[in-house]
Amino acid sequence: MAVVDIPGSKSITARAxxxxxxxxxxxTLVRPLRSDDTEGFAEGLTRLGYRVGRAPEAWxxxxxxxxPAVPEADVHCRDGATTARFLPTLAAAGHGRYxxxxxxxxxxxxxxxxxxxxxxxxxxxxxxxxxxxHPLRIAAAGVAGGDVTLDAGQSSQYLTALLLxxxxxxxxxxxxxxxxxxxxxxxxxxxxxxxxxxxxxxDGDVFTVPPGGYRATTYAVEPDASTASYFFAAAAxxxxxxxxxxxxxxxxxxxxxxxxxxxxxxxxxxVGRDATTVSGTGRLAGVTVNMRDISDTxxxxxAIAPFASGPVRIEAVANTRVKECDRLEACAENLRRLxxxxxxxxxxxxxHPGTPAPAEIRTYxxxxxxxxxxxxxxRTAGIxxxxxxxxxxxxxxxxxxxxRLRAAxxx
Ligand SMILES: O=C(O)C1=C[C@@H](OP(=O)(O)O)[C@@H](O)[C@H](O)C1
Ligand SMILES: C=C(OP(=O)(O)O)C(=O)O
Numbered sequence: 001m002a003v004v005d006i007p008g009s010k011s012i013t014a015r016a017x018x019x020x021x022x023x024x025x026x027x028t029l030v031r032p033l034r035s036d037d038t039e040g041f042a043e044g045l046t047r048l049g050y051r052v053g054r055a056p057e058a059w060x061x062x063x064x065x066x067x068p069a070v071p072e073a074d075v076h077c078r079d080g081a082t083t084a085r086f087l088p089t090l091a092a093a094g095h096g097r098y099x100x101x102x103x104x105x106x107x108x109x110x111x112x113x114x115x116x117x118x119x120x121x122x123x124x125x126x127x128x129x130x131x132x133x134h135p136l137r138i139a140a141a142g143v144a145g146g147d148v149t150l151d152a153g154q155s156s157q158y159l160t161a162l163l164l165x166x167x168x169x170x171x172x173x174x175x176x177x178x179x180x181x182x183x184x185x186x187x188x189x190x191x192x193x194x195x196x197x198x199x200x201x202x203d204g205d206v207f208t209v210p211p212g213g214y215r216a217t218t219y220a221v222e223p224d225a226s227t228a229s230y231f232f233a234a235a236a237x238x239x240x241x242x243x244x245x246x247x248x249x250x251x252x253x254x255x256x257x258x259x260x261x262x263x264x265x266x267x268x269x270x271v272g273r274d275a276t277t278v279s280g281t282g283r284l285a286g287v288t289v290n291m292r293d294i295s296d297t298x299x300x301x302x303a304i305a306p307f308a309s310g311p312v313r314i315e316a317v318a319n320t321r322v323k324e325c326d327r328l329e330a331c332a333e334n335l336r337r338l339x340x341x342x343x344x345x346x347x348x349x350x351x352h353p354g355t356p357a358p359a360e361i362r363t364y365x366x367x368x369x370x371x372x373x374x375x376x377x378x379r380t381a382g383i384x385x386x387x388x389x390x391x392x393x394x395x396x397x398x399x400x401x402x403x404r405l406r407a408a409x410x411x
Contacts, residue, residue, distance in 0.1 A: 001241045002408035004231050004401070006223035008033035009253060010394050011188055014082035016219050017041050018090055018164050019196040020061035021050045025216030027196075029059040032221050036392045037080035044075045044087045048098070065168075065213045067094020067140070077102040077134065079324065079365075079393055081157055084134055085111055089161040092123045093168040094140050099128075101135035105365055108133070109322055114158040117148045121169075145169030145211065153179030154319055159207070160189040166209025167198040175207045181319045184254020184293050191252055195219060222246060225253035226296040227395055230371045231405060232259055232278040236267040237304045238378055239280035240409035248274040258297040261289050265308060286310025286353070295320050296368065298349070302331040303372035305351035306340040307379060318347035324393070325364035334361045334373060338380065358382025367393040374402050378409065 013033040020027035032038060034054075042052045042059065049069025051062040068091055075091075077084035077100060084102045091098040101107075112132025115125050124139040143165065152159040159177060163186070166173040180186065190200045197215030201208045223246040235242035247256055249271055256271070259278055263269040266283035270276065286308045291298050295317045305312035320327035328344045335342040338356035342349060361373045363385050370391050377383040391398040 001243070002405055003243045003245060004405065006228050006231065006244055006246070007035070007395055008221035009224040010035065010037050011082065011185060012192065012221045012252065013038045014041050014080070014086060015160070015164070015189060015192045016221060017045060017052075017061065018086050019192060019214050020063055020216065020219075021045050021090060022065060022093070022168055023063035023196055023214035023216040024065050025063055027061045027063060027216040028218040029061070030218065030220040031057065032059050033224060033394070035394045035396055036078060037083065037394055040076075040078035040080050041083045041087065044077060044083055047073045047075045048087070048091060049073070063214070063216050067091070068096055068098070071096040072098070074099045075101070077106060079103045079106050081106065081109055081155070084109070085114055085157045085161050086164060088125075088136060088138055089114070089118065089165050092118055092125070092138055092140050093143050093165060095142060096140055098138045098140060099135060100138075105324055106134060110154060111158070113151050113154065114161055117150050117158070117162055120148050121146060143169045145171035145173050147174045147176070149176045149178060151178045153181055154322060156180060156182035156185045159186055163189050163193065163200060163207060163209060166200070167193070167212050167214060169211055172208070172210040175209075177205045177207065181292055182295065187254065188252045222251055222253065224394065225251060225255035225258070227371070228276070229255060229258045229297045229300040230375050230402070232262055232276070233300050233304050233375045234378055234405055234409060235278040236262045236265065236280045236284060237307060237375060238409045239282050241277060241279040242405070243275050243277040245275050247276050248272050255294050255297055257294055258300065261287065261297075261301060264289070284308045286312050288313040288315065290316045292316035299327055299331050299368045299372035300375065302335065302342075302349060302351055303376045306335065306338070306354045306356050306376070308353060311350055311352050313348060313350045315348045317349070324366035324368070327366065327368070330362070330364050330366060330369050331372075334369065337361065338376070338383070356380040360384045360386055363387045363390055365390045367391045367395065371395065371398055374398070378406060
């Protein structure tokens with residue numbers, strides 16, 4: 001039996017940094033995630049003139065409701081889509097000239113529906129090279145607010161960015177959403193905005209956010225539920241038992257629902273008040289599952305799928321093609337490298353039972369490809385990675401933590 005402490009949620013840390021920066025007063029973030037994505041977010045805030053103190057257990061942010069403290073800044077968002085989509089939106093509410101760029105990987109990822117919506121709201125925003133991609137420049141002069149229509153069918157982060165902006169506008173925002181993927185992430189956003197003193201109303205597809213800003217607070221960051229999926233999958237695969245502390249009934253993150261998929265496949269699952277336990281039963285059934293709400297866990301399921309007694313089909317995950325890499329193709333390609341049959345369609349992947357053979361996994365710089373196939377390696381000797389350290393994006397100490405887990409699970 002293993003009891004695991006998982007690092008803080010990337011999504012919650014990123015939102016908390018935005019909210020803290022925009023709030024009136026000093027916010028304390030307890031147990032934030034320390035990883036490339038969140039350090040990059042904090043670094044971006046520092047570039048914009050915010051004071052962010054990063055002590056080991058807690059981060060302290062001096063909020064500035066009036067916006068960035070510097071009239072000009074050049075911000076590098078690294079690989080983080082939360083940074084690359086939320087920070088320009090925060091800057092737009094201030095006054096100054098700001099340039100944002102990102103890594104080659106993040107430059108390939110889209111953000112046009114968001115930048116279009118910001119322009120519709122009167123923001124002077126220009127893409128420097130390719131329309132809808134980083135790098136971009138903003139001549140910020142505050143945002144009046146008003147009505148805007150948004151297609152968030154490719155990424156919920158566009159909607160999160162606009163919602164976070166709402167209280168910082170002069171008149172508030174009314175956002176009509178025509179499509180929405182990864183919906184539980186929007187629930188995280190709304191819950192956290194409320195924790196920072198803002199009001200959000202939802203009536204079907206319409207979100208209304210009145211003006212009024214945010215209040216500083218002390219905010220404790222939950223463990224990351226997407227990261228926890230590798231540890232839960234490991235229990236289901238090996239017949240071991242894994243308890244993740246700090247993720248229970250009250251968890252904000254939709255990705256905790258991954259345990260329901262494991263339960264359908266045959267694992268025993270107990271979601272308690274403040275912890276979740278998965279026990280493998282030796283049974284792993286095939287399953288057809290719609291993962292539109294929890295697609296960060298698609299690679300986790302794909303990586304244990306060959307060990308199921310029947311085919312595993314994962315549907316409604318077209319958006320995973322515009323993540324750190326094209327995850328549908330990366331998963332299928334790597335499964336085939338292991339000698340497992342896998343097929344993909346526009347928004348699905350189907351994996352057949354098989355016995356994975358040793359191979360090198362092509363990671364495409366995607367942390368989730370590494371962490372997912374590390375689970376496969378619990379039952380397949382000789383799996384290596386061309387870039388194992390890309391886990392730094394969300395979990396720099398993953399390999400040590402996973403080695404400890406391996407030692408605690410049935411061989
Ligand atoms: O808002 C967030 O923090 C996130 C939303 C999801 O992205 P999409 O909405 O682009 O699917 C998720 O995949 C990502 O890891 C984090
Ligand atoms: C898609 C991911 O990250 P982001 O979109 O925040 O870069 C992820 O962590 O799986």
